[in-house]
Amino acid sequence: MKMRMRMKMKVIVMLLLSTIVLLLQLQQSNSEITQEKLALQSFINQVPHASRVQWNTSDPTPCNWFGIRCDPSNTHVRHVRLPAVGLVGPIPPNTIGRLTELRVLSIHNNRLTGNFPSDFSNLTYLRAIYVGTNRFSGEFPASLTQLTRLARIDLAHNNFSGPIPFQINNLSNLNGLYLQNNNFSGQIPNIKSANLIDFNASNNNLNGSIPESLRKFPESSFAGNLQLCGGPLQACNSSFFPSPSPSPEAGVVPSSPADVSGGKKKLSKGAIIGISVAAAVLFLLLLLCIVFFLLKKRKSGATSKTPAAVKGPTRAVGAIAGGGAGEAGTSSSKDDLTSGTGPEGGERNKLVFVNGGGYSFDLEDLLRASAEVLGKGSLGTSYKAVLEEGTTVVVKRLKDVIASKREFEGQLEVLGKCKHENVVPLRAYYFSKDEKLLVYDYLSNGSLSALLHGSRGAGRTTLDWDNRMKIALGTARGLTYLHVSNNLVHGNIKSSNILLRSNQDPAVCDFGLSPLFSPNSASNNNRVAGYRAPEVVETRKPTFKSDVYSFGVLLLELLTGKSPNQASLGDEGIDLPRWVQSVVREEWTAEVFDVELMRYHNIEEEMVQLLQIAMTCVSTVPDQRPSMPEALRMVEEMNRGESNTTDDGIRQSSDDPSKGSDGHTPPMDPRTPPSSVTP
Known part of the structure; x- marks a missing residue:
């Protein structure tokens, strides 16, 4: 009998303890959801917004509010989705940063400004943040690099600036990073996340070489950064068009074992004399070659005009077509364009105007024009070319063309007949084995x-x-x-x-x-x-x-x-x-x-x-x-x-x-x- 009484007492005590624990947990849950409700109220009260965001503050929880989703037990806010609802101004501190169980934050397509509050570092469960197409500014939000569960970050179409931090590598779960159309600068860090399948950093001010880990992404992921190179873009330290191979004389003399030993051994007197004599002979041979070339050129009566190199992003079209980084007309590629030799004979240097063309310049005039890159697309690269008489045109250099000369000319003649106020007219084209150029009118208002x-x-x-x-x-x-x-x-x-x-x-x-x-x-x-x-x-x-x-x-x-x-x-x-x-x-x-x-x-x-x-x-x-x-x-x-x-x-x-x-x-x-x- 006593044993039964003891057993009943134990059961009652356990039930009482369980009830107390449940009540405490419920009280704590109610307290937490109430705190999150107050945080959301504070946010919406301080940020102007569209009238359709009407939250009923009399609800005991915010889980039924527009754009808010909670966990199944309605104890924590998990999703905040308020895209394109007219949110204006900065995100106030001590508001969204208090939603410590938040998984998804989607506030893209608004007019939010400033940077993220530092208390965003509290959002340790955040998996996706979508803030694209706003007016955020400042550097890459440092708080995001601390949120190791983040899988997708969309900061596109804002005014962020400064470098992309190397600390992005803290986010081992990252599978999507969208940074396009901002003002980020500096080099792109080597992002080693094995899960990264979507990446876009186009239309920023980034420079340097694209890291090996990101070269799997297409050219469009990096377009609009004129100082980026490598990977899907142009190879670093190379020109737009192939340049002639350097002559053997320009090669670097291999280091001797004495040079590699750390500089402790000095060259002998005989070695120094030998190197000096070899350098003098090489200089004399080079000088003779230059004199011989000039005499031969004068004798043949050839004349050429070499425009001055253009500084900054603007260069001569001839330099672009020839691959030179400085003066036009110095490379074999440019010579091929104007020499009249090769399979096409005298027609090789001909710029063909279609349907009258509307212009009076020739290929030489075009090659002397100053040019700057307008954009790189899937068909090729477009340049704004300003001719000496002041005419401005667009020159498009096509890539990966497989059409024959006859097919190319036939198609371009058809395109040249298109005349309509809502169609950009084709004015001229050039075809050779290595280069295909199109010439269009230049429209100053952009795209x-x-x-x-x-x-x-x-x-x-x-x-x-x-x-x-x-x-x-x-x-x-x-x-x-x-x-x-x-x-x-x-x-x-x-x-x-x-x-x-x-x-x-x-x-x-x-x-x-x-x-x-x-x-x-x-x-x-x-x-x-x-x-x-x-x-x-x-x-x-x-x-x-x-x-x-x-x-x-x-x-x-x-x-x-x-x-x-x-x-x-x-x-x-x-x-x-x-x-x-x-x-x-x-x-x-x-x-x-x-x-x-x-x-x-x-x-x-x-x-x-x-x-x-x-x-x-x-x-x-x-x-x-x-x-x-x-x-x-x-x-x-x-x-x-x-x-x-x-x-x-x-x-x-x-x-x-x-x-x-x-x-x-x-x-x-x-x-x-x-x-x-x-x-």
Whole structure:
């Protein structure tokens, strides 16, 4: 009996202790979630935001708030997702940094400024941070290098500066690092994370050699850093074009054993005399060769003009074409361009103008022009060339061309006949065994990509809705002209190939060049990453319908302000069309649009109409896409009201980020175009 009583007492005591422990844990959990709720309240109270972020503070936990997700027991905040909700200003300290169990922080596409608070180092469980397309500044956030569980970091499209820290190697789980379109400088550290599969540091101020561990990534991951070299870019200490091999006389005399012994042994007197005599003989031979060359040149009556070397990033086109780093006309490659020798005979030095050309210079004039790199793409490198008489053109040096001379000339003659206000005209071309050059008009306003995705810091010129519509319409007209009037597939549609005139009228360039390249070449495979239609991944052959798909992606880029190449959309790294579909499917259509458009009143209906057209164009099945003329008609027939313009025809705007962003957007089906514009 006593034994039973003791057993019961033990059970009761254990139950009491368990209950007390559970109560203490529950009290602690309630206390922690209450603290996290207060931290979030403090954040949203101090940071201006769009009106659709309405948090019900009467809820006992923040787990049901917009953009907030908790763990299954609702005791800790795990995810904060507030993209494109008009957040403005710096992140206050002692707010987000108090969410110690946070796994995902997604606040991209806002207008947040400054640097991260130091208390971000408390977020030790953080696995992914997405802060791209804001206005953050300062150096790479040091607190991030302490968060060893981080797998993805997106800092793209901000104003970060300074070096990329070597401490990034602390993040052994890192599989995605996006640093493009910032102002990072210095050398790229050797990042040794075995898990790193996505990396982009393009359009910064980085220099030096690309580390061996990062050379597996494509050229696009490093483009726009003019002082970077190695790996997928140009080899370090080499010129754009192959230079002649150095002569044996220029070689370095091998060190003798006495030299290698640490300098303790001195050369004998006889050795010194021998070296001196050999050097004198070598100098005399070199001098005789120079005199002989000058006499022979004078005797043949040859004349040449050698332009002065150009300092900085600008050089003579001849130096670029010849591979020299200084004066033009000194290398064998440049001599080949102008000598009139070789398989093509006298035609080798001929710059061929198409359809009249519109210019009066020749190849010699072009080679004497000063030039600077405009950009390096999958087709080749483009240079801005300023001729001596003041004419400015763009010279594009193609790479990996497989077309024969006849095929090349035939295709270029067809392209030269394309004349339309929304198409950049081809003026001339040059073909030789080693070099293929194209000459285009120079448009000083740059590309849509630079305007849309350039630095978003102070002084940035924003692209308003009217100009985005003008660019969409003009691009559609240019592509329709190529398809209908010339039976030409563009094959390389992307925002960097939409150039802008002074009035923001667009003109498409780099069209119709696909037949010059092998379908399996790197140029064709990487040409339109982010814009490429699904079927082209298999066939490697662009078509009229794949052009329509790329145009649809371009429309999504205009609407969202996101680059299809940034590969960091959402939290899964999906492409732009799928990201838009996923957001619309969740009935968060307003989240799709560029935050910079939210200042304009009464344009939501037009944005949704253009979004519907874009989603029709990016249908996965080619037959479900409209033709380019049908897509043009859809854009032209969009119902553009007058109520949202001032007397002078300019859109009204507001500096209040909450205006026009309340999320009350007309519903839409992403698979169906507007009934009034069905193709």
